[in-house]
Each structure stands twice: as structure tokens, then as C-alpha cells.
Amino acid sequence: MNYFAAILRRDIKMDFRHGGQFLFLPAFFLLIVTLFPLGLGADPEPLRKTAPGLLMIAALLASLLPLEKLYADDLKDGTIDLLLLSPQPLSLYVAAKTLAHWMVAGLPLVIVVPALAAMLGLAIPPTHILAVFVPATILFVLVGQIAAALILNARRGSVLLALLAVPLYIPVLIFGSGALDLMQAGLPAKGPALFLWAGLAFALPVTPLVTAKLLRMQMD
Amino acid sequence: MHKYANPKKYKALSKYILTASLGLALALLGWGLYLALIASPPDYQQSETVRIMYIHVPAAWLSMFIYASMTVAAIVLTIWRHTLAGFYIRAAAPIGACFTAACLISGALWGQPTWGTWWVWDARLTSVLILFFLYLGAIALSNAYDNPDKGNQATAWLVIVGSVNLPIIKFSVDWWNTLHQPASLTSFSRMAAPGIHHDMLVPLLVMAGGFLCLYVVLVILRLDNEIAARKIHVLRLKAING
Amino acid sequence: MASLSGKNLSCLRGDRLIFQGLSFAVQQGQTLILTGANGSGKTSLLRLMAGLLDPFAGEIKRDGNILWLGQETPLKPQLTVLENLQFLSCAAGDGVDGKNRPVTELRFPRKRESLFSWALRSPLSRGRHKRDFCNKSDIRQALKKSGLGHIADYPASYLSMGQRRRAVLTLLHLVKRDIWLLDEPTNHLDRESCDRLIETIAAHTKQGGIAVIATHSPELWSASAVLDISSLTKDKREAA
Secondary structure (H helix, E strand, O other): OOHHHHHHHHHHHHHHHOOOHHHHHHHHHHHHHHHHHHHHOOOHHHHHHHHHHHHHHHHHHHHHHHHOOOOHHHHHOOHHHHHHHOOOOHHHHHHHHHHHHHHHHHHHHHHHHHHHHHHOOOOOOHHHHHHHHHHHHHHHHHHHHHHHHHOOOOOOHHHHHHHHHHHHHHHHHHHHHHHHHHHHOOOOOHHHHHHHHHHHHHHHHHHHHHHHHHHHHHHO | OHHHHOHHHHHHHHHHHHHHHHHHHHHHHHHHHHHHHHHOOOEOOOEHHHHHHHHHHHHHHHHHHHHHHHHHHHHHHHHHOOHHHHHHHHHHHHHHHHHHHHHHHHHHHHHHHHHOOOOOOOHHHHHHHHHHHHHHHHHHHHHOOOOHHHHHHHHHHHHHHHHHHHHHHHHHHHHHHHHHOOHHHHOOOOOOHHHOOHHHHHHHHHHHHHHHHHHHHHHHHHHHHHHHHHHHHHHHHHHHHO | OOEEEEEEEEEEEOOEEEEEEEEEEEOOOOEEEEEOOOOOOHHHHHHHHHOOOOOOEEEEEEEOOEEEEOOOOOOOOOOEHHHHHHHHHHHOOOOEOHHHOOEEEEEEOOOOOOOOHHHHOOHHHHOOEOOOOOOHHHHHHHHHHOOOHHHOOOEHHHOOHHHHHHHHHOHHHHOOOOEEEEEOOOOOOOHHHHHHHHHHHHHHHHOOOEEEEEOOOHHHOOOOEEEEHHHHHHHHHHHO
């Protein structure tokens, strides 16, 4: 079996058997979105107006939640030791891990977003919503894993993780909700959406290398 | 340059820098405050409140300068592993956070009489606020490690990632501001630097110089603390492990 | 011709000098036992040998590829024993072709690599690799050999500490490597599995392999050499 595929399969399998993050995260996402009408009032007009921002913020929080344990177990039980001595580069492991994490923690959010958008009265075709949420959720994982690797040996990991990751998420939030805003207003939104894809094109090759370097640093 | 990365050689040098910059800081701040509070004219629109600028703008400049210097130190640490660079990041981050906070607070105090509100979500203020969070993250991360070296290395990486992200954040916030702000608010461009009058520019630059010297004094004092703390750490390790 | 040697090694972790001026040499067919008090640096030395840690000074020469089994047991509780081993034998690296045995010689302190050289290094430049060690029936066979055949399809969370250790030691049969670096391999093991492990290692060295074992009970092993680190570090301490 291929090295990349072995890691991908293992991680997805582990998540499915572990009670299924892939089911609970969309539920958490829905829960956060439910809080907004309860807090802001059920009047559909302000909800519809703020829906782009609400959806992005809820997706951001839901992506933050499962990050802490991303590398912690593999570091603690010595799996990374074995991987470091294998002939394959560690960044390949990071890339496989990232993809697996997005499939169980990012993709489920993307799938439920159109439904939540409808609940908030956001009138945008689902394909356009996906064009924003697919790069946004991948970017959340790619950038967030750097924070996850930074906190590996640190105390108070989870609070620290949020403090480190959220400022780095801000551009994704701005361009994501900005694009949805423009779409809702019927204005051309290609610009901000393309910024997201450009960010993805930049982060995709760079972040696994940085994270692999960080994991190596955490080892010795 | 590399010679002074050794804490001992650094110590010999830092004594002179400390005395010199302390004297310079006192002189510049004294002169600058005299110019800013007494000698410079009040603004014809904002009258006396414009004097807050002499604190606000140097603090803003320093908040950016300190993060940039931390980035340089972070790169030095990750490439050459100079311990002193790690100490510098630890020493500089809280000072940078304080200058950033000073910038935000003086901005709020200035905003109240000028625009009638403590806070506006304008692009510049928001960017500075995010910079403040980046500082907080660096401080929290550097203190969260039991092994100080590893903490410094992790913080160095965070600072590097942060500084790669900062221009993107700045760009996105500027774009956000044009998207969301009504036109009336964007006219708050704080101060058009080239348009500023000579009588105000001189005290501003003197104050900025004074702030910079003050920063050098503070960072050297904190660096000494870091070196001393590390010595204690080593002594403890020796006591336990022989 | 597998061999492993180190000259004048010093190990610095954080601010602590763990040992200095340590030299050793292991030839093919030899077993080296590392002993020493707690905190004397057995694991650090083993990690140096593996290349998981860079020495502060000194030089290490490795001729042959390495199988590393640390003190931890890298088994995931959600996966079955079989799946775990399938992953580990694949991750621990595909078997390396005997003809392309890597030779590494490192001197420390070494010139720092440029920031991106590690990124540019291609996996292909590290020798040609043959992969066939993730085969399920091979793994079942190996598990049977270590007495775990009946629980191959159980989730690893059901295993006791000793069984976990045995499951990980099964990798010794699955992955072909010249140099075995084992950190406290007998932890939690019962008498019978201990004997089996000793046999396995004897067979490995007989075929020209090398085994380095960090342990607190050196009397168990019939070693070619025993290196007691604590005596070494103590001398240095008194000298200093």
C-alpha cells in the first residue's frame, strides 16, 4: 500500500470508529448558527443581511474545535519517531494528515452549509456558496495545523490554540464573508472568491513544509 | 555581528548601550514633551486634543517596528540558532504589546473628543488591534513551554508565520473597510503625513526618537532578566542532574 | 556490511549536558547493551544512533538502515492489531533493497543546512525502495509467531501493556532492517515472550544484523558488549 494512502486510510478509519467527528461537527456548526437568531431575534431581514458573516464565523469556530489533537497523539505514542526514520519525507505525512482531517472535519461542514444558508434566508445558489466554503474550510485546516503543531509541547493547549489560530484566520473570514455579501447583493464577487483560491494555492504547498519542520522541532 | 550573539560578549556591549540610550531617552522625551505640550501650536480644528498624537503616532510606529525586529530575530534564531535571538523575542514581545495597547488606548482617548466615539472599526484601528492579538499569542506561546529553548523556537516560528500573514491581514482589512464602511467614516484618515506642518512634525519626530530609545532601555533590561532567568534554570538543572 | 559507530559524542538537551566524549562501535553480528541509571542518557544515545536527535559534537557513522522501536507503543486503540501493524510496517518504511543500503556519515557540529534544502531533497534520492511488507497474510503469520494470532482482529484498546509491546515487537519480523535500536524492549513482557525476543535478536545478529538494546536488566542478554553510561557520565562529572 502506498504511504500517502496508508495514512489517509488510517486517519479516516480512526475517526469513523472514534464516534464520528464527521457527524458531530456539522451538529456543532448548526448549533452555533442556531444561537444567532436566538440572540439577535427571529426577524428574517437582519438575519439575511448578516448571514454571510454568521456562516463564516460558525464555520471558523467549528474548524477550530478538532484541531488540538491533530498531531498530539502521533507525537505522544511515538508514531512520528517511526515516520521520521522512514524514507518518506515528513511533509508527505503532514499532507496526508491534512487531507484526511479536511475530509472528516471540513467536508461535512461544506455539505451542510447550503442548508444552513437557506435557514438564514441567504439567497445564493449552492454552487456559489461552495465556491467560497470549499477553499475557506481547506484554508482553515492548512493554517490551523500550524497552530496545532506549535502548541504540541505547550501547556493550556486549547486556549492557546484559539489565540494563535484565530488572528491567522482573519483574511479567510474577511474574503469569505465579503464574497458572500457581494453575491447576496447581486454584485460581482469573483474578486474576493479568487483571493480565497489564491490563498489556497499559496498555502497548499507551503504549510505542510512548515508544519513538518515544526514537528521535527518538537521532537528533539 | 555574530560575535555579539554570545551572551557574555553581549553583556559587555549592552552596558554602554544601556547608559547611552537611557540618557538619550530622557533627553529626547523631555525635549519632545516640552515641544509637544507647550511649544507646538494647537490644531485649528482639533485644538488641544491634537497633542495626543505625539503619544499615539510614535506608539503606533514602534508597535510595527518591534514586530519587524522580532521577525528578524526569529529568522536569525531558526537559521543560526543564536540563543540570544530567542531571548530577544521573549524580551521584546511584552514591550511591543504595551506599545500597541498604548496606541489603541490613546487612539480611543483621541477619538472621543474628535469623533464623539471611543472606537470606530476603521481599517487602521482594526489592523492594530489584530497586531495586538498577534503579540498576545507570541507572549502566551513563549510562556507555555516547560523547556524554554523549545518555547523560543516555537515562538520564533509563530512570529515568522505572523509576519507573512500580516500584509495579507492588512490588505484584507483594508478591502473589508471599503466594502462595509459608509463613505463618511472613511474620511477619518488620521493625519496625512506629508501635509503635516513643520511645527508639529519636529515634536513628533523627537517623541518618536525618545520612544525608540526608551524601547532600547526597556528591552535591554528585560534581556538581562532573561539571561539571569536562564542562568537560574541551568543551575537548577545542574542541582538535579549533577 | 552493517556497522554503527560513534566517536566523541556529546549530547546536549535543552541546557543540560547529558554526556560527553562518548565513543562506541558495533560491527555486524554484534549486540550492544546500553545500561545506566535513570536519566543517564540511554534513550538519548539511542536516539542519536537512530538520527532522531543531533549530537552537540562528535561524529556518527551508520552503515545500514534502521528499525527503531521506542519505549512507547505506537498502537491506535481504535484500530485492530492487524490494521495497526499494517500501518506501522508501511510507515516504518517500506523495506529497503539490500543493494542500496544507505551509508551516512555525520560530523557535528555540522554546517547548518540552508532553510529549504530539506524541502528540496527528493524522496528518490534516498535510495530505491521496494514495498511489499503491508501484506495481510504476512502480518497474520508474524502475529501468530509472537503468540497474538488469536487477537489479530481485536481493537488495540483491548490489549494489555505486555500484549501491546508484543504487537509492536512483531515489526521485527515484518520489516527487514540491518540495525535494530530497541529501547527497553522487555518492559511489561512475560518470561516466555522475553525468551522469544532474545531468540529473535540472536537470529538477527547471526544473519549479520546489529542490535542495540537499552535496558535495566543486562543480565538477560548474551551481548557482545555492554556499555554502562552512568559510570561514564559519573567520571566526567567528577573530572569536571
